[in-house]
Amino acid sequence: MEERFAFLAEWYDPTAALLRRYQLLFYPKDSSVEMFDMKNQRTFLRRTRYEGLLQDDLFVGSRVNIFSRQLNLVGYGDQYTASKLGSKKERTLAMIKPDAVTKMGEITQMIYDANLIITKAKMTKLSWKQAADFYSEHQSKSFFNNLIQFVTSGPVVAMEVMGDEAVSTWRKILGPTDSGLARKDARQSLRAQFGTDGTKNAAHGSDSLASAARELEFFFPSTTGHGPSNTATYTDCTCCIIKPHAISEGLTGGILASITAAGFEISALQMFSVDRANAEEFFEVYKGVVDEYSSMVSELCSGPCMALEIRGTEAPRTFREYCGPADPEIARHLRPSTLRAQFGRNKVQNAVHCTDLPEDGILEVQYFFKILDG
Template identity: 70%
Template sequence: MDDRFVFLVEWFDPFADLLRRYQLFFYPNDSSVEMFDVKNRKRFLARTKCDGISREDLFVGNRVTVLSRQLNVIAYGDQYTANTLGSKKERTLALIKPDAVTKIGDVMELIYSSNLMVTKAKMTKLTWSQAADFYVEHQSKPFFNEMMQFMSSAPVVAMEVIGDEATSVWRRLVGPADPPVAQREAPQSLRAQFGTDGIKNVVHGSDTLAAAARELEFFFPSTIGHGPSNTALYTDSTCCIIKPHAISEGLTGKILNSINAAGFDISALQMFNVGQANAEEFYEVYKEVVTEYFSMVTELCSGPCMALEIHQKDTPKTFREFCGPADPELARLLQPNTLRALYGKDKVRNAVHCTDLAEDGVLEVQYFFKILDG
């Protein structure tokens, strides 16, 4: 018999406005899946090859895409699956502090190279009160007021990081709290490389699984609309979407580094899982003009994407030129240093979407940071 793993998954059906639950069977020998409707007790999907899913993608808390349906993995379906795949998976908070937000590309590169995954991300600016709530355990410390002033002085980037023993792995990547100590004891750590002192020390990492759960709920609450707000400005800006294929290929850090190196200001950043209806609506302007429209919609639905607000005078034109032609092959021929030339694969999987018309820049930013983040 084929080796197989079983999961319980949920899918929100936007047409019926229902949350549907399925058993998902995954066969690693040929990367095929089959699904059974839990409520109706019948087969929903016959065994079908699904190259977009690997064994590493299947763990509780992750989201996978099967035939354009985004499925939330909510439980392991049997003890064998739980014992084999679930024993070491953890989620933790990685928080980039105000002094290192421009280093987000480097941080993400380090995360991916350590076999961890970023599954949620959001740039936000904490108020003094929010910072105090987050660091409540330090309120009796002499450095508390100085730390609160620093943490509320400029945007931070919060990320949910998932992987085997993610909490301890991330703490090792972070290094000791005091950068001089980190330089002696863990010279490759983030604090050793970029930290200044015990407060301006680049990043925060959860100490324990319990702390991680509390801190993730602070930035990514289960109740929509109750977390810290995004930092979108909605003026002199354009929209950039790092596409799902680029994220799954671990290119996010490289793309962010390229954008920062070119002098563009990332004024808002957030990861989204876009449903079919929203993808069709966002790309509607291309429906009658671009033959790849339906493939573009499918790609945007295939996994998490990252939306960016790029803020700068005359941004739409200059940033569109920086992204390069939609066809990566043409981009490599004519503009080899553009984002699509460097990171694109074809006209659909071309690394990034960018606003084409200057007048649509703010509208596209609003679609993600106001409508989808509402």
Template identity: 70%
Template sequence: MHKQKSEEDRYVFTAEWYDPNAALQRRYQLLYYPKDGSVEMYDLKNHRVFLRRTKYDTLRKEDFYVGNKINVFSRQLHLVDYGDQYTGRKVGSKKENTLAMIKPDAVPKMGSIIEAIIESGFTITRAKMVLLSRAEAMDFYSEHQSKSFFSDLINFMTSGPIVAMEVIGDDAVSTWRKLLGPTNCSVARSESPKSIRARFGTDGTKNAAHGSDSIASAARELEFFFPSSGGHGPKNTAKFTQCTCCIIKPHAVSEGLTGKIINHILDADFEISALQMFTMEKANAEEFYEVYKGVVAEYTEMVVELCSGPCLALEIQGTDVPKSFREFCGPADPEIARHLRPRTLRAQFGKNKMKNAVHCTDLPEDAALELPQLWYEWAYP
């Protein structure tokens, strides 16, 4: 009886961590106890305890599913399998991933769409803004090649940037399509007025967003945008000129604030010209923040936060950036920001100096260094 109770109180996973010093992929058994949010780890190769049971406040029950990457004491762990049948049944039985794509007409409304995705219980695990070539669009929509609307669809889908996202949730394929609503936006407005297409679409082609129609389609479409074979998929939209860098920090992403922060940025008349979600390794976070080492007392804690989970990098364009965007972000300390500039991003979404919602480029010349670093050195595994 006691054994059954303890089994119900914990989830077991097989996790991998790449050890850069030894250039080895290490495997662990990772146990998570949802009752008190604690974790413990066993080294599978050496058959020994690696981490005794320890409370770890930044992890949530929702973070534990196969395919996710979590951060435990600055080690980025990839959950590759369920450790027992109970965990597989409890956590994995209904979990699916699917493609959620924001079409060119709705990119200006991406903050609200991302907000709707998060509020519906989905987790966004991958995201990037791309510009499809004509050949790529024809390949992606090849099943519609014989349809009368095919030419208009291809012209529309190559007319501007799109945002491709992998979302994970219970019965994700059907749940996301239900949230999307009917293909024709007029029908959506009468039959499902709270749906994405009813709220943000125009007609049957310019209908705001796309969702995979089956598990098989989801696998194919996700591979198209996020190839597992080492390629990068369609080209990102980064311009690297007259721009600045913004990173929505891991705590803000995990708290579901991504859509709200993007809305604030767009409402302030800044343009988001590129977007990419990734999880930063500790060594990369240290390099990224190197300018603050020995200057800012919180440097170590800043590094820990930046590599604690997925973050969202944005390329921002606008008048006199990065100065105007840095002012829009507000003082680094959210408490000071709330007193002096309560409408700034950090005042509204920050918690403390480390978890202050966003990083922004400090000096104009640094933007030319930060953005290529993020996009080409670290964003791709």
């Protein structure tokens, strides 16, 4: 029998203001999909080849885009799918500590290189109380005050990392808690490369599935709002969005590292899943101006993107220059060191969006970090 995977999927229909439920079937042999309307008990989409969907995209909690329709995968549709695709998939918390935030690009790349994916991310600055709550199990230890002082000394980047045996895989990437020991015993580890000692050790990882669930709920609460607030300043800034295609191709780490190496400060960072109405609103200034408007909208809502607040001297102008021409082919000929030349594929999938007009820099940052995260 031909292999197929089944998922329960939900789609919010904005026209009817209804949440619709489907069974989504995926056939890996020819990358074809089929959808069955569960309420009306009828085929919604006959089996159709769909190149834009990969088997790696399919896991409970993922958001996939099929023919411009964003589907949330909320459950496995049968036991075979659950046992084949769900058994080893885990979520864990990866937190970049204040001493290594400038190395977030390199650290992100290490995550992708280990076949893990980042499904949520947020830069935040913890208060003393928040940090004490997060590290509550260390409250009686002698190093507790030093740890809290350090972790509140600057921003941190919290990430939900997902993949096969993610808890142990991420802990292995981290290496020993003491950075000095890591340099002796695990020289390729993250802490060996970026840590200083046992407290200033670059990053944190959950030590068990139970800890991961608690720590992820702390940063990304499912029921009680937004968790710790973002770090956007809305001053002397411009907006950068790492587009969904670049996220799914594992280019995020390289893009972040390039931005930092070019001398720009990433002062806020957050992953968003943008719906079509918000994408249309955000790109409204391009409607009727560029031929690619509707393709730009479709790309932005095709999967998770990462919004950045970028600061630097005359940030909107200088960062736009650093992104390069909108068409990566032109960028590769004329300005090969720009972001789009390095990471872009075509005029729509050109790796990053950046603010075009200097006066729109703060407005675009506000759209993501105030309105969408409001």
